Amino acid sequence: MPEESPGSLTFKLVYYGPAQSGKTTNLLRLHDQLSPELKGEVMTMETKDDRTLFFDLLPLGFRAPSGLLIKLRLFTVPGQVAHDGTRKAVLSRADGVVFVADSARNQEVNNGEAFQSMADNCHRVGLDFEHLPLVVQFNKRDLPNAVPETEIRDRWANAPWPLCFACALQGKAVTETFETLLRLLYRHHALPLALATTHGISEEAFVTGLLGRSS
Amino acid sequence: MSVTDFDKEWQLGELLDAAALARMGPPLAELLEGDAAILDRDGSPLWGTLIPGARREALTLEIEPAGYLVSSSASPRHLQAAARLFMGLLRAEARYRAASALHLEAVTQDFETLKLEHARLLASEARYRKLSEELEERVAVQVTTLKQRQEQLYQAEKLASVGQLAAGMAHEINNPLGFVRSNLGTLRLYLDKFAALRPQLADAQTAWQTLDLDYVLEDSPDLLRDCDGGLERIARIVADLKSFSHVDRPEKALADLNTCLKHAVSVIEASLPPGVELITDLNPLPCQQCNPGHLNQVFYSLIRNGIQAIQDSGHPGKVTIRSCATPEDIRILLHDNGIGMTAEQLARAFEPFYTTRAVGNGTGLGLSTARNIILAHGGQITLKSLPGQGTTVYLRFPHGHD
Ligand SMILES: Nc1nc2c(ncn2[C@@H]2O[C@H](COP(=O)(O)OP(=O)(O)OP(=O)(O)O)[C@@H](O)[C@H]2O)c(=O)[nH]1
Ligand SMILES: [Mg+2]
Numbered sequence: 001m002p003e004e005s006p007g008s009l010t011f012k013l014v015y016y017g018p019a020q021s022g023k024t025t026n027l028l029r030l031h032d033q034l035s036p037e038l039k040g041e042v043m044t045m046e047t048k049d050d051r052t053l054f055f056d057l058l059p060l061g062f063r064a065p066s067g068l069l070i071k072l073r074l075f076t077v078p079g080q081v082a083h084d085g086t087r088k089a090v091l092s093r094a095d096g097v098v099f100v101a102d103s104a105r106n107q108e109v110n111n112g113e114a115f116q117s118m119a120d121n122c123h124r125v126g127l128d129f130e131h132l133p134l135v136v137q138f139n140k141r142d143l144p145n146a147v148p149e150t151e152i153r154d155r156w157a158n159a160p161w162p163l164c165f166a167c168a169l170q171g172k173a174v175t176e177t178f179e180t181l182l183r184l185l186y187r188h189h190a191l192p193l194a195l196a197t198t199h200g201i202s203e204e205a206f207v208t209g210l211l212g213r214s215s
Numbered sequence: 216m217s218v219t220d221f222d223k224e225w226q227l228g229e230l231l232d233a234a235a236l237a238r239m240g241p242p243l244a245e246l247l248e249g250d251a252a253i254l255d256r257d258g259s260p261l262w263g264t265l266i267p268g269a270r271r272e273a274l275t276l277e278i279e280p281a282g283y284l285v286s287s288s289a290s291p292r293h294l295q296a297a298a299r300l301f302m303g304l305l306r307a308e309a310r311y312r313a314a315s316a317l318h319l320e321a322v323t324q325d326f327e328t329l330k331l332e333h334a335r336l337l338a339s340e341a342r343y344r345k346l347s348e349e350l351e352e353r354v355a356v357q358v359t360t361l362k363q364r365q366e367q368l369y370q371a372e373k374l375a376s377v378g379q380l381a382a383g384m385a386h387e388i389n390n391p392l393g394f395v396r397s398n399l400g401t402l403r404l405y406l407d408k409f410a411a412l413r414p415q416l417a418d419a420q421t422a423w424q425t426l427d428l429d430y431v432l433e434d435s436p437d438l439l440r441d442c443d444g445g446l447e448r449i450a451r452i453v454a455d456l457k458s459f460s461h462v463d464r465p466e467k468a469l470a471d472l473n474t475c476l477k478h479a480v481s482v483i484e485a486s487l488p489p490g491v492e493l494i495t496d497l498n499p500l501p502c503q504q505c506n507p508g509h510l511n512q513v514f515y516s517l518i519r520n521g522i523q524a525i526q527d528s529g530h531p532g533k534v535t536i537r538s539c540a541t542p543e544d545i546r547i548l549l550h551d552n553g554i555g556m557t558a559e560q561l562a563r564a565f566e567p568f569y570t571t572r573a574v575g576n577g578t579g580l581g582l583s584t585a586r587n588i589i590l591a592h593g594g595q596i597t598l599k600s601l602p603g604q605g606t607t608v609y610l611r612f613p614h615g616h617d
Binding site: 008010012038039040041043045054055057059060061069071073075083084085086088089090092093124 | 220221222224275276277278279306310313314317318320321322324325328
């Protein structure tokens with residue numbers, strides 16, 4: 001559940017995935033590409049070899065016609081296997097998740113294990129995995145050994161989650177992935193939070209408010 | 216453990232306590248060339264003096280002001296620069312707070328996982344302990360059942376051997392009984408002759424001769440002597456049988472194993488088949504605390520096995536029974552030069568129910584029961600055998616076993 005305080009509503013989104021799949025890169029590109037009314041700096045916590053140690057954070061926000069401040073806080077988890085405890089803690093209280101998979105053929109096992117660990121961790125931290133807004137992004141489409149899109153679509157045909165094919169390094173489909181999650185998030189929460197009725201925020205307004213007019 | 220959420224949004228007053236503010240305020244005021252104040256996000260002062268009409272600059276941690284830096288003396292440029300510097304400080308503090316809270320949360324998570332893991336381990340250990348207890352119980356039950364079965368089997372075999380013995384005895388007793396009965400019949404006829412003599416006493420001499428009473432007088436003592444001999448034999452057989460089966464004695468007794476061997480031999484000798492010879496070479500033995508009734512049966516069976524092996528070979532042969540005492544133990548050897556056993560038969564000889572003979576022809580106790588009795592006496596039994604050459608049974612008993 002998003003955190004409600006007088007005058008503001010905060011959603012927590014988490015970029016989850018195996019080590020080095022491009023979660024931090026996604027966040028950095030989003031920071032460049034988005035232009036919402038309010039945009040903070042990316043807070044990164046990396047070791048010297050660019051691996052996330054605790055988390056990265058990108059804060060965004062816009063004000064609704066009702067005066068309500070909608071805040072989004074985008075986190076990334078550390079992908080390295082050793083940091084499972086940290087991943088679990090970062091995942092707690094998430095309102096939506098982007099799973100960033102590595103498209104490289106030799107990363108298929110890592111993707112599978114990370115996805116399973118995400119499902120397990122959701123249960124452990126009390127998240128309803130079946131109903132959690134979740135987008136699966138296959139990143140690094142530019143790699144020569146990327147698994148072909150048709151093969152991936154075939155394999156995930158029976159899964160309920162939207163798939164995105166991105167190249168975070170070049171900034172491709174990073175915003176699209178984010179937008180897909182925003183729409184799931186809105187549909188999941190609009191009614192219970194009375195976003196449309198009380199605050200006058202439609203799905204389009206929600207999306208454009210966070211992506212920024214120019215995008 | 217209560218843990219602060221790592222992803223909470225910090226307030227200025229939470230990041231810098233009064234002491235930290237008191238440390239940073241004066242140099243800030245100095246840089247701002249006069250006065251300075253630090254306000255919380257709702258405008259309430261945390262440090263410094265608030266001069267009406269002073270300029271304020273927002274201190275933003277993420278996207279909203281977390282507080283304000285206020286000064287009336289500084290130029291806008293200086294105030295902005297100071298606010299940026301101060302924000303850098305605040306963000307560094309927030310990063311540190313978030314990282315340490317997350318670390319704590321992760322450690323707690325790991326600890327919870329460990330505790331869960333530990334609880335699971337304890338549960339599975341308990342399961343295994345229960346299982347092993349159940350197993351022990353089941354084994355105990357099985358052992359009891361096995362013991363009961365063995366006891367039943369032993370009793371059945373004992374009955375069988377007692378029955379066989381009784382059959383042998385009956386056969387032996389029949390022979391003397393037969394001639395005692397026939398002698399007595401003859402003597403009755405003789406008495407009839409004397410009765411017939413009485414009316415003819417006048418012509419006594421002629422009658423005496425007609426009735427052939429000379430022969431009667433001559434034959435009667437022979438018949439009586441024969442009868443005596445027969446009765447004596449019956450008495451001896453019954454005595455042997457009694458002492459063999461120990462019907463009249465308690466189970467445990469101090470006994471000389473040679474006596475047991477002699478009993479077994481004397482019982483068997485009465486019905487020794489033709490072509491089989493028993494040779495005994497018994498040397499003095501110290502007395503043993505034992506169950507003589509059981510040992511008698513063991514020796515009886517082993518000797519019978521030897522005789523059977525000789526009969527099976529189709530040749531005449533002999534069973535040698537030897538006993539001696541060494542400083543370590545008492546040794547008994549039974550050797551026959553009968554048919555012998557193949558390696559396969561030898562390997563299975565001690566299995567219960569294993570027999571090389573047709574069902575019903577087993578002689579007395581099986582080897583497995585014989586071994587059990589010997590083991591119960593603290594003894595050992597070993598077999599050596601070669602097909603066509605014969606079999607040797609070695610028995611050893613510790614001295615004075617109870
Ligand atoms: N070829 C290619 N490389 C990419 C792409 N996206 C990210 N990378 C590279 O992959 C490496 C890891 O990227 P990060 O964004 O740090 O990955 P991460 O998922 O945050 O890694 P952890 O924090 O260790 O879990 C970097 O060298 C990126 O430049 C992409 O689309 N294509
Ligand atoms: Mg990272």
